[in-house]
């Protein structure tokens with residue numbers, strides 16, 4: 001089965017063709033980073049206009065790259081949410097028109113579920129139960145997956161997402177946008193033990209994350225030590241390198257410490273780490289160490305599939321279509337979409353329309 005995937009939830013316009021949910025025939029991504037860089041973050045209005053201009057050519061390029069004629073496509077999978085509403089609407093409308101024109105099914109996919117499926121291309125099949133850490137610019141969650149397509153949130157962020165914290169701290173240190181890769185780059189020559197940051201304790205005892213306190217601690221440290229932002233993002237001072245390395249180490253300690261603790265309690269058969277922050281090598285190494293201790297494999301997406309892409313959307317869509325689930329043409333983009341348990345009947349089919357929200 002050939003699935004055309006479409007992703008336009010934030011600042012990447014992407015299309016991909018995937019065969020049988022695992023075989024990547026093409027993955028085209030147009031990143032709008034350069035468009036938004038002067039503003040230090042994504043400008044929603046500009047993003048949706050750019051998606052509109054790019055989506056047609058990107059879908060054509062994905063089909064061409066896969067050497068697939070549009071008429072050979074069996075179904076279309078598109079990101080329904082969460083994301084920026086104007087951006088989502090472009091992908092959803094395009095996908096609907098494409099599917100309607102060809103008379104093929106289309107399915108709305110939760111973007112976060114898409115990130116989970118980004119690991120299927122270059123790893124053995126996922127064994128369940130699995131534990132998935134999804135860390136991106138908008139989300140930081142740990143999901144317990146008892147079986148394919150079932151998700152229970154066991155940990156979430158109470159405030160900022162991990163990627164958002166990377167972006168904000170990088171901005172304060174004059175390291176540019178997007179912040180994650182910039183911090184990782186300068187942290188390589190920094191001392192991660194130079195600044196001792198403490199992790200917050202969540203008062204109700206849940207294994208949740210909180211990164212806004214860490215961000216405030218960085219602000220305080222910058223003021224107290226009169227650190228001036230780097231004038232040249234490629235050549236920051238040693239104290240900025242040390243601060244970046246210490247910040248990164250603290251985020252990694254929080255993410256991996258929590259995942260490790262939950263994994264020792266729930267004993268999953270597979271660990272999954274995905275989302276933009278999963279590009280981070282310090283994070284990867286720390287999770288690999290934890291996985292070895294647990295004696296289970298950990299699956300990451302390749303770097304190309306860690307940040308937003310449409311291949312993961314096609315793969316997640318295929319899993320739904322295989323179970324006979326599809327969306328109808330009244331579906332719109334949904335910025336509040338959550339990934340939670342889906343109500344299923346005994347045969348494993350989602351009851352009623354495909355829904356994710358409780």
Ligand code: KG4
Nearest residue numbers: 136137138163180181276277279280307308
């Ligand atoms: O998954 P993604 O492309 O978009 C969202 O769905 O949010 O993730 C983007 C986020 C940004 O916050 C970016 O700074 C972060 O992922 N990121 C990284 C790295 N590469 C990207 N964070 C830490 N280290 C990296 N190497």
Ligand code: ZN
Nearest residue numbers: 136276307308
């Ligand atoms: Zn994402």
